[in-house]
Structures are given as C-alpha cells and as structure tokens.
Amino acid sequence: MTYLLSADLPAASAGARFRSLIERDAILQMPGAHNGLAAIQARDAGFEALYLSGAAVSAAMGLPDLGILTVDDMAFHIRQIARASSLPILVDGDTGYGEALNVMHMVRSFEDAGAGAVQIEDQILPKKCGHLNDKHLASPQDMAAKVNAARKARRDLVIVARTDAAASEGIEGTVARAKLYLEAGADAIFPEALTSVDMFRDVAQRLPGVKLLANMTEFGRTPALTAAEFQELGYRMVIWPVSSLRVAAKAQEELFAEIRRAGTPKALIARMQTRAELYDTIRYFDYETLDRSIVTTVLPSA
Incomplete structure (x- = not known):
C-alpha cells in the first residue's frame, strides 16, 4: 500500500529491512524500478526489494550513463519509489559523487530519502557501464577510503561495494579488492561484469560467507542465468537493473x-x-x- 493510504507503514528503517532480507537463505531478487509506477507494479508482482539504477535514471532523463547525475537527481527518484512502494531500495551510488566527504553526503542524502542500501563502485570519472570496455579504476586504497566514509556516515544503510576489476585485473584482483573493501566496512560485494559461470563460482568460493550480488543485465558480458542458478553458485542477491526501462522504452x-x-x-x-x-x-x-x-x-x- 502506498504511504498516504497505509495505516501501518514499516516501523523498521529501510536499511534494517533490507539487511533482514539478505540474511535469509533465499536469494533476494531485485528488479530495477525507474519510477514510482514501476515500483508499485514490481511490488504488486511480489518483489520484496527494488534496485534503482543510475543507468536507468540517466536514460529516463535522456542522458548517457557517464557519471552526469547528481545526488539530488537520485534522491528525487529514491523518494518517489520508496513512497510509492514502501519497499527497501538498493540504490546505485556510482563512484560516490566525489571523494570521502562527498560519499558521506551521498549516504546521508540517500538514507534520508528512503534508501535501504547503496552501491559504490571503484571506477573513476568519467565512469562507464560495467559491461563496456576501457573502464578505469581507482586504486584499491582510494576505494576503501570511500567505503570507510560510507560506513561512518550511515545509520542503518547497507553498503554494497562494487568492483569492476575483473576485466583488467582478473579474478585475483577482484577478490583482493573485495577483501579490502570488506575490511573497510562493506556489508556485501558486487563483482561486476563476470563473463562465465566459472568466474561467478570462483569468486564465491574465494569469498566464503560473503554476501555477493550478481548483475543480470541484458546485452552485457554476463551469461544469462536465473535467480535459482545464481543462488546455487553462492550469490545472495540478483538485480535486473534496466529491464523495465528497456521494455517501456x-x-x-x-x-x-x-x-x-x-x-x-x-x-x-x-x-x-x-x-x-x-x-x-x-x-x-x-x-x-x-x-x-x-x-x-x-x-x-x-
């Protein structure tokens, strides 16, 4: 029920509700919802959490996904989706919109708007979709500093650290970065643009017990797998970030x-x-x- 109509809005914060969902045995399935109407439709279909993609918001605004969006652009969409659906949302925070203080501002703004979790990636500007070529990465230490800043700024927000290292540093670099980001305060890891089932399995085996997110975007580098197949590989979350926008467009x-x-x-x-x-x-x-x-x-x- 939408927030004006409901007499029993959730008492727990969006972050606490998101955290409880990823503690369950079943994989958390999150479709992308780029506006309030899509959020209601996803909720009515039975989904318990949503994903807000920077690429989807950019495209809906007629812009490329190159780090052009601002914190306020995303916060506007978070507010409408959270109010329309009352579901916890994992929000794409791109590179954090700057350095440590900017990341802290983003975390506070997103959490105030109703986000349950935020994803921060280790690219540098101009950032690209994770499934494109010629991505440039921040140093592992610089990214860890952003994760640490996010941890300090959050109240209940779940922090998902995304690494795009697979293309340039392989599995070894992906896992090494993931471990550093976890030490800095990340609650979960998003290894982006893995290109085979073996890569997904390898990352999960090298990070036992870590909450991992899989990105099932269309027209990318990742093989088409179902939520059940990702769960079998050891993943706790799966997103379809731009699917609803693509169908609508x-x-x-x-x-x-x-x-x-x-x-x-x-x-x-x-x-x-x-x-x-x-x-x-x-x-x-x-x-x-x-x-x-x-x-x-x-x-x-x-």
Whole structure:
C-alpha cells in the first residue's frame, strides 16, 4: 500500500529491512524500478526489494550513463519509489559523487530519502557501464577510503561495494579488492561484469560467507542465468537493473512510430494498460475515499 493510504507503514528503517532480507537463505531478487509506477507494479508482482539504477535514471532523463547525475537527481527518484512502494531500495551510488566527504553526503542524502542500501563502485570519472570496455579504476586504497566514509556516515544503510576489476585485473584482483573493501566496512560485494559461470563460482568460493550480488543485465558480458542458478553458485542477491526501462522504452518507440505513420495509436490499443487498470494500480479510488473521509467543510461560528 502506498504511504498516504497505509495505516501501518514499516516501523523498521529501510536499511534494517533490507539487511533482514539478505540474511535469509533465499536469494533476494531485485528488479530495477525507474519510477514510482514501476515500483508499485514490481511490488504488486511480489518483489520484496527494488534496485534503482543510475543507468536507468540517466536514460529516463535522456542522458548517457557517464557519471552526469547528481545526488539530488537520485534522491528525487529514491523518494518517489520508496513512497510509492514502501519497499527497501538498493540504490546505485556510482563512484560516490566525489571523494570521502562527498560519499558521506551521498549516504546521508540517500538514507534520508528512503534508501535501504547503496552501491559504490571503484571506477573513476568519467565512469562507464560495467559491461563496456576501457573502464578505469581507482586504486584499491582510494576505494576503501570511500567505503570507510560510507560506513561512518550511515545509520542503518547497507553498503554494497562494487568492483569492476575483473576485466583488467582478473579474478585475483577482484577478490583482493573485495577483501579490502570488506575490511573497510562493506556489508556485501558486487563483482561486476563476470563473463562465465566459472568466474561467478570462483569468486564465491574465494569469498566464503560473503554476501555477493550478481548483475543480470541484458546485452552485457554476463551469461544469462536465473535467480535459482545464481543462488546455487553462492550469490545472495540478483538485480535486473534496466529491464523495465528497456521494455517501456521499446513500447514507447513503437507507439510513437505508429502514431506518426497512421495518425492514430488505434493499432496498439490492445497493448495499452487501460484507464481502469491504471487506476487500480495506483489505488486512485482509495485516495478519493481517503480524501472524502478527512476533508469536510467547517462553517465559521457566528
């Protein structure tokens, strides 16, 4: 239920709720939700946590995923998604928007906005999608300092340290960096852009007991695996960061082309969410009922 309508909003912080989800035996499945409507739909489908991708937010704003977003850009999206869904969110914090003090500002801002966890990566600006070539990494010590700064700034926020070292430093570098980031205060590790099942298995075996996140993005370097297969490999979390945006963007592209071609969207009506379906999704009539129950006319006394 959305935050205005619910009489029993979660008492625990988003961070505490996220932490409890990754302590369970079952892998935590997190689809990307790039706006409040997508968040409600994901929650209604049964998901217990969401992922907010910097790449998805950038694309939705018509920008490339090159570290252009600001803390405020992301905080705006965190607030709408947290309020719409009441679910804990793992938020993409890119490189932390600067150095140690900037990371601390990001952590406080994201946590205040409703995030349950934040992901920080060890690239340097201009950062790239983890599945592209020619990424440049910060030194392990500089990244560890950012993780330590995030740990000091957080209240309950879960800290996920992402390393993009696999492409340039191999598994040895990935594992060495992960261990350093864990010592600095990371709660979980996100080894990005692993290119084979053997690599996923190798990282998990070399980091026993560590909470690991797998990225199941489409059109990338990672083989297509299911959540169950990642769990079998030893992973505790899996994200589909941009899937919902990709589906929506493709549908919009086809819609605009059809209107331009035919002068009407009639051919695509059957593929649209109806007005009734939309109103049911966003609980339109529940809001009307709530409004009527609390807004009454008060006549002035004589």
